Amino acid sequence: MKSYVTSESIRSFIVFGLVGILNTGVDVAVFTLLTWWQLPWLAAQAVSYGCGVLNSFLMNRKWTFRQQGALTKGLLRFILLNLLTLGVTSACMMLLHEQFEISLWLSKGAATLLGVLLNFAGSRWWVFREEPSHRNETASWGN
Known part of the structure; x- marks a missing residue:
């Protein structure tokens, strides 16, 4: 039976979390600055x-999932995943802040947590997954 919990997957999860903390810092800092300048939320x-x-893609590609080669396919998937997540988190903020009148910062926090969950799942299983090589599939076909 193949184990999916390996030292590499644990390392990736920890690095993903650290990169996520930095990304959240970038997001919150820019959001704070822009709302302070009176840009609509x-x-x-x-x-x-x-x-x-942008920070997330570059850091996760290099350090978390250690991908090399062409950026195009992974970047396109990453952009699509994050457009979906942006829509979901913005709808979450709108619902919480404007419909339920929860403070903007609590709404932002809840939306951020939801975004982390969506991004980890999408990054792990769609954006940065290793594509099986045809050589490995052929070699293990008879096993």
């Missing part, structure tokens, strides 16, 4: 989230 959310996304 939804526009500030889009810009700050985009800054965190």
